Amino acid sequence: MRTPHRLLALTTGLLMAFSLTGCGGGDGESGSADGGTVDPVGTWGSTAAQAPNLTFTEDGNVTGTDGCNRLMGSWTAEGETIEFGEIASTLMACVDVDTWLSGAKTATVDGDTMVVRDEGGSEIGTLERGSGD
Numbered sequence: 001m002r003t004p005h006r007l008l009a010l011t012t013g014l015l016m017a018f019s020l021t022g023c024g025g026g027d028g029e030s031g032s033a034d035g036g037t038v039d040p041v042g043t044w045g046s047t048a049a050q051a052p053n054l055t056f057t058e059d060g061n062v063t064g065t066d067g068c069n070r071l072m073g074s075w076t077a078e079g080e081t082i083e084f085g086e087i088a089s090t091l092m093a094c095v096d097v098d099t100w101l102s103g104a105k106t107a108t109v110d111g112d113t114m115v116v117r118d119e120g121g122s123e124i125g126t127l128e129r130g131s132g133d
Helices: 004-021
Strands: 042-045 053-056 061-065 070-078 081-084 106-110 113-117 123-128
Touching: 042 123
Parallel strands: none
Antiparallel strands: 042 053, 053 061, 061 070, 070 081, 081 106, 106 113, 113 123
């Protein structure tokens, strides 16, 4: 059971973490042309209202939105696979918004398309590389 105080503490912690992760940045490229580790640094998806997107920083942080809730967490890359650490999310009620991105566990990059998979390895959606990187 969540009490108002616990929810307030969680929300405050998420907001503080969002403000700290906004300081990172980078100009990575998608994929790995030399067969090495994939580099997802930058923004994937649309920044339009109610659209999912993720921003990956060089220091291993990822922030974004599932179209309604704010998301934050960490990422690592092993070969061609991006693995997400625990992803924290706000818990807003979202009407007519598919919040598929909050179930992300891994991803791969093919050119300018990121394929996102859930815990079972099933594809749950794709994100295109943002043009504003």
